[in-house]
Amino acid sequence: MNMCTPQGQRLAASNMSRSRAILRLLLALCILSCNTSISSSASTADAFLHCLAAAIPPHLLHTPPSPSYSPLLLSSARNLRFVTPGTPRPLAIVAAGEASHAQAAVRCGRLQGVRVRVRSGGHDYEGLSYLSLDPREPFALLDLAALRAVRVDPARAEAWVGSGATLGELYYAVAAASRALAFPAGVCPTVGVGGHLCGGGFGTLMRRYGLAADHVLDAVLVDASGRLLNRTTMGEDLFWAIRGGGGESFGVVLSWKLRLVRVPESVTVFTIRRSRNQSATHLIAKWQEIAPALPPDLYLRVVVHNQDAQFQSLFLGRCDRLVRLMRARFSDLGMVRADCEEITWIQSTVYFAFRSSSKPLELLLDRGTKPDSYVKAKSDYVQEAIPWHVWESTWTWLAKQEAGILILDPYGGGMGSVAPSATPFPHRKGNLYNLQYYSSWSENGTDAFDKHMAWVRGLYKQMEPYVSKNPRTGYVNYRDLDLGRNELGSNVTSYAKARVWGEKYFKGNFERLAAVKAMVDPGDFFRNEQSIPPLPAVKGWNSM
Template sequence: MAPPMPHAKSRGKEKGVAASVGDKDSATISCLLSPQTKLRIMATAPSFLFALLAVCIAISTAAAMATAPTNTTGFVSCLTVHIPPGIVYTQASDSYPSVLDFSIKNLRFVTPATPTPLVIIKATKASHVQAAVRCGVAHGVRVRPRSGGHDYEGLSYRSIDAACPFSVVDLAALRAIRVDVKRKSAWVDSGATLGELYYGIANKSARLGFPGGIGPTVGIGGHFSGGGFGLMMRKHGLAADHVVDAVVVDAEGRLLDRAGMGEDHFWAIRGGGGGSFGIVVSWKLQLVRVPATVTVFTVHRPRNRSASDLLTKWQHVAPALPRDVILRVVVQNQEAQFESLYLGRRTGIVATMARMFPELGVMREDCIEMSWIESVLYFAFYGTGKPAALLLARGTKPDRYFKAKSDFVHQPIPRHVWESTWSWFLKDGAGLLILDPYGGQMGRVAPSATPFPHRRALYNVQYYGFWWDNGTEASEKHMGWIRDMHQEMEPYVSKNPRGAYVNYRDLDLGVNDDYCGNGAENGYKKARAWGEPYFKANFERLAAVKAMVDPRDFFRNEQGIPPLR
């Protein structure tokens, strides 16, 4: 089944609600140059040309900054006219709580005090997304997309300020997957999960796969929007590197494919963070070949069995391993857990470990041969023999609270630091660290190829704090641990700026100056506090793209990309 046909190149007017909204904006942003030309100049021009371009963008966007006053009654009425009954849920709807909670993964945001959406639209067609956007533009109610609900700060379904009216387009019902084995490609809707995608690919071919993340309930839309890395990234790069087309609903409610949106817009949606550049309803992926047999192993090395020495050596070895190997580490309690996926037979990984990392002591009996889809299940569910149908489960209600942070490391951390780290895991409220090595294909792609800029790092660090107790004391204890641990590592990680991964969203980095009003003159300047850690030099280009494709800043949240005024 083919994806819905977008209005690709014409970008013309469409009939329906608010059809004229944004027409004048398209005219105002054509300030002498096309958007594509503007971005090419921005990437290569001397500073004086950049200044002229900035003036042009400022003039172009000034006329587009006005936003309709908020009219929630009109918004709901508009939805009822243009969207079929049964998929629009207001806060007065009996089913509203269950619909809201369906894909929330973090109990921190399931509280009576959490500001929640005025309306949830459970879209089943792209036209429902279009109508929601057009109604929102016409009546001053912003729309946030939600696919899998794994947003670490919950911004896909909540605001941090009750005074900010917004609605949510829930994409969970848009989950079709269409695999073309002959062309080694697939169209997948944003509401599908990674588990559903992997299952759908494996159901068609045992020799095709996709280099996405481990979590099977993670939504496709958010994963690709932030870049998306997983256990095959050293061989194949990021998930977003394999997106070759997409269908997006833009800030005027138009349905555009890659040709229709243009290359700069297409660049921005493949790693620029979810919810800033429109609502992507479907993605076309280039699949990758996988061998008939892969090998996995998990070995535990406690502190008293040279874990500090192994972590120190790992930093040199893991990024330099052959591209077919990833060797990641989970550090928790008083041990380091080394986990590996090798795209080949057991003899190959045993020989590689013996040659490059003999200190780890990997033995033949540690290694398990299996198919690629079985390796997906192995890492997702911690064991062998799991049925593939488990990948289709979208998860249950959240049972824990958590906070996460991230870092990128460019120089190996000294041994004495790893040794001192063990005391942190003895503290009350201690969490865990996950270390994912780069190198291989990650280092062969330019940092500007997509918005994800951290490809030259040795490895990524993820900090996690989990707790199950409901109460302020438990929250402060665990949140304090992760923030203090993050601060402790500051001297040893990336600097100027200190890096962070947008898919591990962290509001501690900062929030936009005006995330629910009509825009702030210094919005871009304020947003650099969090934007540059996520995107480094790519942040400025993202803001310039935003000014061209959404100058009113309709798609806005606390860490949404602001227009470059």
């Protein structure tokens, strides 16, 4: 029909009027829907807070209007990337003082449809223990920092430790009880015990004693129903899963019973620096096959920064023996007796954390302050020595203004003596070392962010041909959302999509983790962007 005729014009006017009416109706429906959504969200928050208030003392419950809210949220946030104004924040922070507070948070969350995220030390590289990347899903933060008691039984070589304790606090308490005991965990003293154990946890004693999670004897956990369980009542499948299966998937672990390990009263440390002009490339290339094959009592890692490589060692023995060992096994490094320092094990934790053994042990008790830097990290496992020419090419990357550091942690020894399925952590025999790409910067702004992120991702991409394959694996405690993430919009996380990142952390153990999840949390209450999903059709699945 010709719209220029009067009839056509009347029809057009009628259609336009009808279109405007439809548009007004849609707009009204949209406004109604939005208002309903906002009202529903506010109602959910109010009901959740009312539920919490009935079970938790007011001074332990912090909401956004409270002056204590922001300081508490930042108290264990370690990464400025996740404290920007646009980051979704929790509806409330529950500063748990006892088990019942954690139980109340879980029960109220289940009842009112509010997820609970759990923080011990806040070192999660992607901040998932205290934030959500999806603003549509309301969540609360359960902060365990007050659950930090450490009780050491030196006669039994055991300890109970709260998840909110830091590694430094654990080390300090163990050393105060006995000079002959230690615990094999990481080098950063402000890392929370709970998160560290949930991901496996390796450090300077791993070649002799394996992972931190290998020494867990018992645990106290709040499950998705709010029940308080121990190893006996949770069962061996769930106990297996929490010792390396990543945090915040199966429940809230409140405390851990640990088996302590024996160390000599004197250990030996050294740090030898070699620049690129002092054959650093040659030494790194050679280190790759030497370090994993050294005796289990000797740990020798490499930290590469700028144009230097630092070879840092802990030896469970005296200097004279170490000198003989190094001359026989790695003479090219040129280690001499003057490089040695004989100290106690607890002093060695200060040495690796603060680059000096003479600093006071009380530094281990410093939990840190609010975040002061932006961080991005990635990791790889290396199973065949990376060629010399590849290491030579990395100096160009390390010379850039935005360059971070590389950390090479040797495996072998006790790490290869445990079956890959003994815990969820699968990276045992066959791995020469773990390679971490770490960037930290303080400059604000998009340009700085883009440059530093590009450095980490660019070097990681360059190393792809020389690291583990099918899948290219990583360490779950070096959380990396570049590997993939869950979609949080649906009621239950997709197992198929989660496999994309899950098998990179857990390899063949991922399916078993998902099966445990389906048994203990089928509704997927405990979840985040990289939490374990329930395995579909788990009925009939048999544990190993």
